Amino acid sequence: xxxxxxxxxxxxxxxxxxxxxxxxxxxxxKSVFGLYGFRQIETPAMxxxxxxxxxxxxxGDKLLFKVLNSGDFRSDVxxxxxxxxxxxxxxxxxxxxxxxxxxxVPFARFVxxxxxELTFPFKRYQIQPVWRADRPQKGRYREFYQCDAxxxxxxxxxxxxxxxxxxxxxxxRLGIRVAIKLNNRKILSxxxxxxxxxxxxxxITVAIDxxxxxxxxxxxxxxxxxxxxxxxxxxxxxIILLQGSNEEKLQVLRRELAVSxxxxxxxxELEYILQKLSASALRSxxxxxxxLARGLNYYTGAILEVKALDVQIGSIxxxxxxxxxTGVFGLPGVSGxxxxxxxxxxxxxxxxxxxxxxxxxxxxxxxxxxxxxxxxGVCLSHLSRLRAAGIRAEIYPEAAKMKKQMSYADSIGAEYxxxxxxxxxxxxxxxxxxxxxxxxxxxxxDEVIALFV
Amino acid sequence: xxxxxxxxxxxxxxxxxxxxxxxxxxxxxKSVFGLYGFRQIETPAMxxxxxxxxxxxxxGDKLLFKVLNSGDFRSDVxxxxxxxxxxxxxxxxxxxxxxxxxxxVPFARFVxxxxxELTFPFKRYQIQPVWRADRPQKGRYREFYQCDAxxxxxxxxxxxxxxxxxxxxxxxRLGIRVAIKLNNRKILSxxxxxxxxxxxxxxITVAIDxxxxxxxxxxxxxxxxxxxxxxxxxxxxxIILLQGSNEEKLQVLRRELAVSxxxxxxxxELEYILQKLSASALRSxxxxxxxLARGLNYYTGAILEVKALDVQIGSIxxxxxxxxxTGVFGLPGVSGxxxxxxxxxxxxxxxxxxxxxxxxxxxxxxxxxxxxxxxxGVCLSHLSRLRAAGIRAEIYPEAAKMKKQMSYADSIGAEYxxxxxxxxxxxxxxxxxxxxxxxxxxxxxDEVIALFV
Numbered sequence: 001x002x003x004x005x006x007x008x009x010x011x012x013x014x015x016x017x018x019x020x021x022x023x024x025x026x027x028x029x030k031s032v033f034g035l036y037g038f039r040q041i042e043t044p045a046m047x048x049x050x051x052x053x054x055x056x057x058x059x060g061d062k063l064l065f066k067v068l069n070s071g072d073f074r075s076d077v078x079x080x081x082x083x084x085x086x087x088x089x090x091x092x093x094x095x096x097x098x099x100x101x102x103x104x105v106p107f108a109r110f111v112x113x114x115x116x117e118l119t120f121p122f123k124r125y126q127i128q129p130v131w132r133a134d135r136p137q138k139g140r141y142r143e144f145y146q147c148d149a150x151x152x153x154x155x156x157x158x159x160x161x162x163x164x165x166x167x168x169x170x171x172x173r174l175g176i177r178v179a180i181k182l183n184n185r186k187i188l189s190x191x192x193x194x195x196x197x198x199x200x201x202x203x204i205t206v207a208i209d210x211x212x213x214x215x216x217x218x219x220x221x222x223x224x225x226x227x228x229x230x231x232x233x234x235x236x237x238x239i240i241l242l243q244g245s246n247e248e249k250l251q252v253l254r255r256e257l258a259v260s261x262x263x264x265x266x267x268x269e270l271e272y273i274l275q276k277l278s279a280s281a282l283r284s285x286x287x288x289x290x291x292l293a294r295g296l297n298y299y300t301g302a303i304l305e306v307k308a309l310d311v312q313i314g315s316i317x318x319x320x321x322x323x324x325x326t327g328v329f330g331l332p333g334v335s336g337x338x339x340x341x342x343x344x345x346x347x348x349x350x351x352x353x354x355x356x357x358x359x360x361x362x363x364x365x366x367x368x369x370x371x372x373x374x375x376x377g378v379c380l381s382h383l384s385r386l387r388a389a390g391i392r393a394e395i396y397p398e399a400a401k402m403k404k405q406m407s408y409a410d411s412i413g414a415e416y417x418x419x420x421x422x423x424x425x426x427x428x429x430x431x432x433x434x435x436x437x438x439x440x441x442x443x444x445x446d447e448v449i450a451l452f453v
Numbered sequence: 454x455x456x457x458x459x460x461x462x463x464x465x466x467x468x469x470x471x472x473x474x475x476x477x478x479x480x481x482x483k484s485v486f487g488l489y490g491f492r493q494i495e496t497p498a499m500x501x502x503x504x505x506x507x508x509x510x511x512x513g514d515k516l517l518f519k520v521l522n523s524g525d526f527r528s529d530v531x532x533x534x535x536x537x538x539x540x541x542x543x544x545x546x547x548x549x550x551x552x553x554x555x556x557x558v559p560f561a562r563f564v565x566x567x568x569x570e571l572t573f574p575f576k577r578y579q580i581q582p583v584w585r586a587d588r589p590q591k592g593r594y595r596e597f598y599q600c601d602a603x604x605x606x607x608x609x610x611x612x613x614x615x616x617x618x619x620x621x622x623x624x625x626r627l628g629i630r631v632a633i634k635l636n637n638r639k640i641l642s643x644x645x646x647x648x649x650x651x652x653x654x655x656x657i658t659v660a661i662d663x664x665x666x667x668x669x670x671x672x673x674x675x676x677x678x679x680x681x682x683x684x685x686x687x688x689x690x691x692i693i694l695l696q697g698s699n700e701e702k703l704q705v706l707r708r709e710l711a712v713s714x715x716x717x718x719x720x721x722e723l724e725y726i727l728q729k730l731s732a733s734a735l736r737s738x739x740x741x742x743x744x745l746a747r748g749l750n751y752y753t754g755a756i757l758e759v760k761a762l763d764v765q766i767g768s769i770x771x772x773x774x775x776x777x778x779t780g781v782f783g784l785p786g787v788s789g790x791x792x793x794x795x796x797x798x799x800x801x802x803x804x805x806x807x808x809x810x811x812x813x814x815x816x817x818x819x820x821x822x823x824x825x826x827x828x829x830g831v832c833l834s835h836l837s838r839l840r841a842a843g844i845r846a847e848i849y850p851e852a853a854k855m856k857k858q859m860s861y862a863d864s865i866g867a868e869y870x871x872x873x874x875x876x877x878x879x880x881x882x883x884x885x886x887x888x889x890x891x892x893x894x895x896x897x898x899d900e901v902i903a904l905f906v
Contacts, residue, residue: 005504005562005782008550011497013563015570016577019493035840037817037847037865040472044464044596045498045552045582046518051458065499068519068548070586072540082535087525094547095521097461099498109458110466117468119864121850124469129498133523143497156850158829169840279830280837329458364490376611377732384733387488387622394490397574397609411572412490 010134010142017361018347022145024360025174025346026127029147032169036162038125038149043106045129046097053098055105055328061088063133065142066095099131103148104325104338111152112329120153120334127343139344150338152325157269159337160302160321161276167306167317167339168282174346175355177309178316179285183292184270185299185320187253190263191239191290194256195232204228205293208240212291216240242290246274249288269301285309298322302337308349316345363413365452366432368395369405371421379420382430382445389449393418409435418448463587463595470814471800475598477813478627478799479580482600485622489615491578491602496559498582499550506551508558508781514541516586518595519548552584556601557778557791564605565782573606573787580796592797603791605778610722612790613755613774614729620759620770620792621735627799628808630762631769633735634742637723638752638773640706641743643716644692647709648685657681658746661693665744669693695743699727702741722754738762751775755790761802769798816866818905819885821848822858824874832873835883835898842902846871862888871901 007013014022030040046067053061069076077093084090100106103126111118127147136142149166151159164180171178192201203226207219214222219240223233238256242249250271257263270288277286284306292303301321308316319339326334350356366386368379379395386393396405409417419431430448433440443451460466467475483493499520506514522529530546537543553559556579564571580600589595602619604612617633624631645654656679660672667675672693676686691709695702703724710716723741730739737759745756754774761769772792779787803809819839821832832848839846849858862870872884883901886893896904 005565006501007497007504007562007566008499008501011499013497013567014495015567016492016494019495023493034815034845035843037820037845039469039815039865040476041469042467042472044460044466045584046461046464046596048459048461051460063523065523066521067552068521068544070516070518074535074540074543082527087527090527091521099520109460112458113460114466114468119861121861123847131498143499151850154850158823158848158850161833162847165837276830276833279834362487362492367490370611377729380614380729381732384618390488392487392490394576394615395611397604397607397611408572408574412492 008142010136010140012141012143020360020362021347021350021356022343023362024356025343025350026145026147028173029170029341030125030127032166032173033125033149035169036123036166038123038166041107041110041124041126042128043100043103043110043126045100045131047100047106047109049092049096049098051109051329052101052105053092056101060101064101065099065131065133066091067097067099068095069097100128101132102130103128103146103340104150107148107150108326109329111334112326112331115331121151121159122153123149123151125149139348141344145343147341147343148338149340150336152334152336155335157272157302158276160269160273161280163319163337163339164273164277164286164304165280165282167304168284170341171306172283174350176316176346176349176353177284179287179307179309180282181287181289181292181305181307182270182273183289183303184266185301185303186262186266186269187257187290188266188293190257190260190266191236193260193262195228195235197228197232200226200228202297204236208291209293211240239290242288246286246288249290250274266301273302300324300335304339311349311352313345313349314342316342316349318342361413362392363415364392364394365414366391366393366416366418366448367405367409367412367414368393368418368420369402370396370399371419372399375420375422375425378425379418382418382420382448385445386449389453391449391452416451461595463589463593465594465596473813473815474800474803474809475796476815477809478796478803479598479600481626482623482794483578483580485619485626486578486602488622489576489619491576491619494560494563494577494579495581496553496556496563496579498553498584500553500559500562502545502549502551504562504782505554505558506545509554513554517554518552518584518586519544520550520552521548522550553581554585555583556581556599556793557603560601560603561779562782564787565779565784568784574604574612575606576602576604578602592801594797598796600794600796601791602793603789605787605789608788610725610755611729613722613726614733616772616790616792617726617730617739617757618733618735620757621737623794624759625736627803629769629799629802629806630737632738632740632760632762634740634745634758634760635723635726636742636745636756637719638754638756639715639719639722640710641719641746643710643713643719644689644743646713646715648681648688650681650685653679653681655750657689661744662746664693692743695741699739699741702743703727719754726755753777753788757792764802764805766798766802767795769795769802771795814866815845816868817845817847818867819844819846819869819871819901820858820862820865820867821846821871821873822855823849823852824872825852828873828875828878831878832871835871835873835901838898839902842906844902844905869904 073094081090081093129143129145131143188205192198207222211219220233253267292305299320300323303320305315306317321337323335325336383393417433429442432443526547534543534546582596582598584596641658645651660675664672673686706720745758752773753776756773758768759770774790776788778789836846870886882895885896
């Protein structure tokens with residue numbers, strides 16, 4: 001019973017300091033979502049395995065946390081199921097539920113289940129933990145929060161425009177300088193079509209996606225391995241290495257992909273989005289980036305990713321348009337576009353750049369020192385007045401030694417310490433000590449309150 | 454693949470309307486927690502089964518959701534484990550993790566694991582879902598949020614005083630009239646001692662707890678069944694039926710329990726708390742209630758429960774003092790006192806009394822009707838200005854029929870609809886329609902903003 005307690009690997013406790021920082025991030029994001037008419041939903045942590053399985057590829061199925069059936073979980077398992085080596089089938093007998101792996105599939109399930117109560121376009125956001133049985137490593141956890149905003153039931157590119165404005169606003173508020181990288185799946189499809197290898201689109205984009213990591217030569221090697229002709233590879237070179245301003249890139253693409261209807265459609269979409277955004281004074285850089293191929297099996301139009309400019313870290317936000325969110329649940333034709341903020345990475349970026357404002361700590365503003373029974377009664381009445389004025393205030397609960405009380409004040413990050421002894425009581429005042437400067441002043445309760453409002 | 458999707462029984466989706474209401478409740482509670490110096494932590498959804506098992510009684514162990522080990526979950530299970538009928542042992546081989554069953558045990562584990570980083574007293578709050586494989590029924594779910602505040606590492610009764618003030622403040626802010634019922638475990642122990650049946654304390658309090666439901670006669674019958682003598686039962690009568698003001702009750706108790714040191718200690722504690730609170734102008738009723746015996750195996754001092762006065766529903770908040778939170782994890786001597794708000798029931802009470810303020814809906818304040826490409830560009834620039842002023846605003850993403858756009862406005866609860874057509878553009882103005890009154894006015898952007906600030 002007294003073994004040293006621990007938590008499952010890949011999971012984390014969040015201390016009061018960490019939670020204050022995380023709340024600052026989430027509250028910032030929520031405010032911006034609200035300004036754009038997005039509203040919050042929540043779905044259960046557990047979904048049926050029927051909802052989850054087969055949605056994340058074979059690898060994803062393995063990474064699902066499955067929940068043992070309650071009661072006699074053995075009753076659905078025959079001895080041959082057990083003796084058999086098929087772990088998947090055995091797991092399916094032992095478990096009918098699993099933990100949420102992302103927010104997208106539960107959202108699709110939500111839209112289908114509640115389609116008769118919803119009015120489209122439906123703009124929702126969702127901030128909840130997800131669980132993946134990935135091998136834990138630095139920056140990769142088995143439980144982490146996702147923070148998604150999506151519009152479903154509208155094909156309008158205005159949605160892309162607003163989502164990008166939201167991204168810009170969130171990072172401006174957080175004080176993080178970012179580049180927003182844009183691509184369009186239709187352009188990638190157009191490219192594959194144009195070089196005569198439409199069935200190779202995934203291979204091509206996967207290879208292009210590695211450009212930063214392995215360099216052009218190895219990308220070309222990989223394309224060769226995947227069976228692209230030398231001619232196709234040659235045609236691809238200007239595309240892979242596309243340079244210049246967004247206008248210049250669009251111009252090259254429009255020329256090279258002139259034969260591809262799909263490609264031109266993608267170029268039009270990208271141009272429309274850039275044009276609408278050009279009027280809205282974004283603080284972020286906007287950059288067409290054809291190497292962007294995240295979630296390619298999934299996205300059908302816009303693809304976007306956000307990189308922090310001042311910290312070396314992977315993408316801190318991503319998103320794109322998908323055409324058939326809910327088809328897998330029997331409701332075809334629901335298209336959507338969404339973004340997902342990477343809370344853990346944003347947390348790291350803010351830490352590294354030391355960008356948390358002091359108020360985000362939400363620490364106690366006034367700690368009353370406890371001098372004993374009589375003084376305490378007076379403090380309680382002062383406390384009521386301070387709290388009624390919205391000031392975060394508390395009293396040390398015992399008449400402990402001054403040193404202990406002051407060290408508590410330090411540990412909670414109290415801004416001021418209030419001393420109410422015999423003299424103060426006689427004068428109806430409070431001695432207030434500023435913990436940063438050490439300065440002390442004798443003030444009335446009203447004067448103390450005035451310091452904070 | 455296209456089977457009608459569903460969610461696991463006993464779990465819920467929360468719609469945007471429900472989430473807005475829940476956020477209103479949680480935000481209210483969080484603000485009050487913050488004013489009293491409580492700060493938030495979070496712990497992982499999964500804990501090791503070693504942490505969870507044996508903490509909630511045999512019944513609780515059965516109600517834990519267990520998570521199947523990832524990878525080859527069969528490798529730790531011998532064929533005889535499988536053939537054997539011991540489900541508990543088999544589950545322990547298949548699973549090493551389980552879902553959080555409450556917030557108290559993970560908090561105890563947190564305190565022990567982080568004791569060297571924490572300064573005591575440690576005042577934390579925690580708002581997270583918990584999971585129990587209970588049979589679902591009306592008002593009882595398999596996933597529900599708990600909302601706990603605790604102070605650990607302090608024996609001072611000031612903590613009880615502040616927790617009760619917090620409860621009072623939360624319900625005052627929510628507009629729910631409540632009675633806060635108080636008891637003390639030491640008084641109950643004193644009673645058992647006094648009637649000469651100290652080992653019967655649990656039986657006695659369980660029986661007393663049923664007074665409301667089954668009446669005095671059946672309580673006495675139950676005490677008889679549990680082996681109490683007629684003499685003991687006779688002695689108990691004035692206690693079970695204690696009436697009058699808190700002062701009168703304390704007076705009777707002080708007289709009856711004069712022989713019990715423990716009982717008198719409990720009476721002193723209760724009196725101290727009531728006396729300190731009498732100075733603080735609570736809006737709630739405070740009521741000594743000896744039938745209150747919740748969590749008796751657990752609490753060692755104060756026990757409290759909150760009842761809504763205007764709605765027939767069980768306790769909506771509870772709490773008490775415990776002396777040995779962390780002993781089971783090898784850290785003895787950490788006492789604490791805490792409260793837990795019943796978010797689901799508070800949600801129901803607010804619904805029944807229709808007490809949600811309009812602002813809590815967080816719905817869109819201005820919806821711009823989309824008349825087409827040209828008008829849309831102008832709207833985007835108006836939208837930027839409104840949002841910069843903190844107004845929740847959006848534009849319908851397509852130039853759909855007016856009727857469709859207005860029905861969307863209704864569905865999202867938009868306060869105003871903004872019409873920007875040729876005339877408005879020429880004049881640099883907005884026609885704003887109040888959705889509640891139907892009234893329309895032609896306003897400049899500044900005038901629109903002025904409506905909301």
